[in-house]
Amino acid sequence: MANLTADRNTSYEASTIRTGQIIRAFLIPNQIVYSGTVQAVDANGRAVNPSGANAALYVGGFVKDHVEAGSDVANDEIRCELMEGEGELNNSAANAITRAMIGAQCYFEDNHTVGSLNTAGSKGGKIIEVTATGVIVGVGPKYWQ
Secondary structure, three states, X not given: OOOOOOOOXXXXXXXXXXXXXXXXXXXXXXXXXXXXOEEEEOOOOEEEOOOHHHOOXXXXXXXXXXXXXXXXXXXXXXXXXXXXXXXXXXXXXXOOOOHHHOOOEEEEOOOOEEEOOOOOOOEEEEEEEEXXXXXXXXXXXXXXX
């Protein structure tokens, strides 16, 4: 699957979001982060999509608000906020997560889809629940295994 290019209406567990940690990550020029998606944080403290070359990274959290860094800004001049917590994401078609995997770690295939196998995606969070419409995943430091 591909990373989203628009905001996403992600349902969150409200009680977790109220108590969850907020992680602030930097953006680079021309970078856009979409609300409701997830982002990892690299060694420079920058938000990056949790797929492809980012396999060694853990996902920092759900993007709180849509943020765009224009071409006229310097590296690390703009920040976004990532929320630790639980939210529903898409289940992979190729590496589907099942109810038997609840409590295990999952992997991100893109910024809105999780799967059961590490197929060059970032380490996800903890599988909380499997629903008819997706997977509820806990992301952020307290969910890292």
